Amino acid sequence: MIVETSALVKRYGPHAALDGIDLHVPAGSVYGLVGPNGAGKTTLLGILSGLRRPTSGTVRLGARPGRIATLPDTPQFDPWLTGREVVSLAARLAPPPAGATTATSRVDGVLAQTGLADAADRRVGGYSRGMLQRLGLAATVVGEPELLLLDEPASALDPAGRREVLDLIAQLRGHATVVFSSHILADVQEVCDRIGILRHGRMLFQGGLEDLLVGRATPAYRIRLRTGADQAEALLRQQPWVTSLRSDGSHLIVGLRTVDEAQTHLAAVLAEAGAKVVSLGPQEAQLEDVFLELTS
Amino acid sequence: MTLWRLEWLRLVRTRRLFALLTAYAFFGLTGPLTARFLGEILRVVGTDGVQVQLPDPTPADGIAQFVSNASQIGLLVVLLVAASALAFDARREMAVFLRTRVTSVRSIVLPAYAVTTAGAVCGLLLGSACAWYETTVLLGAPPAKAMLAGTAYGVAFLAFAVAVVAFVAALVRGVLATAGVSVVLLLLTSLVGGLVRASTWLPTGLLGALGNLTAGRPAADYLPSLAVTLILTVAALAGAISLGNRREL
Numbered sequence: 109m110i111v112e113t114s115a116l117v118k119r120y121g122p123h124a125a126l127d128g129i130d131l132h133v134p135a136g137s138v139y140g141l142v143g144p145n146g147a148g149k150t151t152l153l154g155i156l157s158g159l160r161r162p163t164s165g166t167v168r169l170g171a172r173p174g175r176i177a178t179l180p181d182t183p184q185f186d187p188w189l190t191g192r193e194v195v196s197l198a199a200r201l202a203p204p205p206a207g208a209t210t211a212t213s214r215v216d217g218v219l220a221q222t223g224l225a226d227a228a229d230r231r232v233g234g235y236s237r238g239m240l241q242r243l244g245l246a247a248t249v250v251g252e253p254e255l256l257l258l259d260e261p262a263s264a265l266d267p268a269g270r271r272e273v274l275d276l277i278a279q280l281r282g283h284a285t286v287v288f289s290s291h292i293l294a295d296v297q298e299v300c301d302r303i304g305i306l307r308h309g310r311m312l313f314q315g316g317l318e319d320l321l322v323g324r325a326t327p328a329y330r331i332r333l334r335t336g337a338d339q340a341e342a343l344l345r346q347q348p349w350v351t352s353l354r355s356d357g358s359h360l361i362v363g364l365r366t367v368d369e370a371q372t373h374l375a376a377v378l379a380e381a382g383a384k385v386v387s388l389g390p391q392e393a394q395l396e397d398v399f400l401e402l403t404s
Numbered sequence: 405m406t407l408w409r410l411e412w413l414r415l416v417r418t419r420r421l422f423a424l425l426t427a428y429a430f431f432g433l434t435g436p437l438t439a440r441f442l443g444e445i446l447r448v449v450g451t452d453g454v455q456v457q458l459p460d461p462t463p464a465d466g467i468a469q470f471v472s473n474a475s476q477i478g479l480l481v482v483l484l485v486a487a488s489a490l491a492f493d494a495r496r497e498m499a500v501f502l503r504t505r506v507t508s509v510r511s512i513v514l515p516a517y518a519v520t521t522a523g524a525v526c527g528l529l530l531g532s533a534c535a536w537y538e539t540t541v542l543l544g545a546p547p548a549k550a551m552l553a554g555t556a557y558g559v560a561f562l563a564f565a566v567a568v569v570a571f572v573a574a575l576v577r578g579v580l581a582t583a584g585v586s587v588v589l590l591l592l593t594s595l596v597g598g599l600v601r602a603s604t605w606l607p608t609g610l611l612g613a614l615g616n617l618t619a620g621r622p623a624a625d626y627l628p629s630l631a632v633t634l635i636l637t638v639a640a641l642a643g644a645i646s647l648g649n650r651r652e653l
């Protein structure tokens with residue numbers, strides 16, 4: 109484990125921002141920290157990066173001093189510096205390990221990688237919020253750190269920028285360890301191999317994504333009908349094996365007691381309703397469903 | 405790109421160095437001028453029938469007029485410039501960038517302190533040179549040794565004032581709060597010095613040294629004040645680093 113915390117508590121007066129957190133992050137993994145606002149994600153990242161001190165508990169970091177890089181959720185820099193100067197300063201303060209590419213080419217490389225090559229010599233004061241986030245990421249990865257602590261790294265980016273950041277994080281897998289917090293659960297589901305769900309300062313779940321999704325979410329079927337939706341809905345509500353029923357626009361999501369019962373009876377109920385079926389299949393468990401189930 | 409260059413760029417690109425040099429040069433040029441023509445000015449703006457008689461201005465008056473302005477408005481500019489560099493925790497996101505990349509805030513504080521002090525000292529030297537020249541032209545040459553010694557004492561005071569800002573910046577977060585608390589601390593020091601007649605033992609005593617030395621006071625009178633100033637400067641910087649390392653973001 110490159111990051112391990114034990115019974116970590118952080119109190120602000122009577123309020124416990126973190127309440128007995130045992131965090132385990134394997135080296136080389138991409139770890140997603142999710143939770144509603146005020147869950148303690150930023151506090152936890154702040155303690156791991158040394159910006160805050162825990163009230164009690166222990167933190168053990170496997171990364172060497174100077175090999176940990178932190179990116180805040182809304183990175184800001186002196187507006188009179190250029191993008192290249194910011195990344196050069198970051199490279200100077202936390203240089204890549206010996207034997208890595210020279211500082212200048214490394215700076216140019218990360219600026220290009222984060223899509224800032226053309227704006228590198230412009231002053232940061234004229235950057236958009238998305239460009240500042242890219243610049244923050246460039247300054248974070250330029251030193252080739254062993255551990256990256258990223259707080260909402262894609263929150264201010266447009267879809268294309270978000271895709272680039274996610275690709276960049278995915279590329280780091282195996283070379284560095286990434287711990288990142290996010291509200292965008294699809295991002296976490298896409299790039300993380302481990303996940304921690306926080307709520308009110310407590311860790312509700314921690315483990316592999318598969319472990320979380322398999323068997324957690326209520327089994328459901330996803331049905332798309334061309335006609336007869338109202339009649340089918342009325343009949344389905346009468347079935348004892350249907351636990352919930354909701355529409356997400358073009359589809360009906362049928363919550364089930366067991367998948368087996370749906371496989372036995374669902375087709376017959378739809379036929380009885382006279383519905384014309386376009387598609388029908390089990391609903392794959394989504395992180396969002398499990399997240400809502402755990403945190404609600 | 406190093407933290408030293410960062411601080412130099414902060415002074416140059418934000419025109420803070422220009423502000424420092426301009427403020428001191430302005431007072432250096434206008435102080436002796438005011439001293440030379442104060443009598444005429446009062447006669448022009450005076451009430452009819454009231455005659456104000458002033459003794460003929462001396463070179464010491466020209467320098468004293470510069471010191472009077474420089475130690476108020478000039479010092480205020482120095483404190484504001486220093487606070488903008490040393491209150492680096494004022495914006496959390498900017499502080500995170502620096503703090504997570506150094507092992508001790510010493511690496512941030514010392515370049516910010518040294519470069520800001522150097523900028524302030526350049527301002528004082530320029531202002532003193534202007535005042536010296538202007539006084540020589542208008543009122544006669546002030547004693548060179550007194551000018552040099554007085555300016556050196558002024559440099560020591562500025563180094564102390566910037567160190568006070570560094571210390572205060574580790575206690576409060578905002579730039580204006582840092583500058584404001586620093587002003588209050590220096591004012592209180594000056595008041596205490598006046599009340600207990602200990603100005604020659606306090607750093608604020610050095611503020612008027614340039615004016616007093618050109619008026620004939622011995623330079624050795626300010627040595628106790630210089631010693632205390634140097635000790636307090638080192639203590640303030642050590643305190644700033646110690647408190648800064650313990651501060652949470």
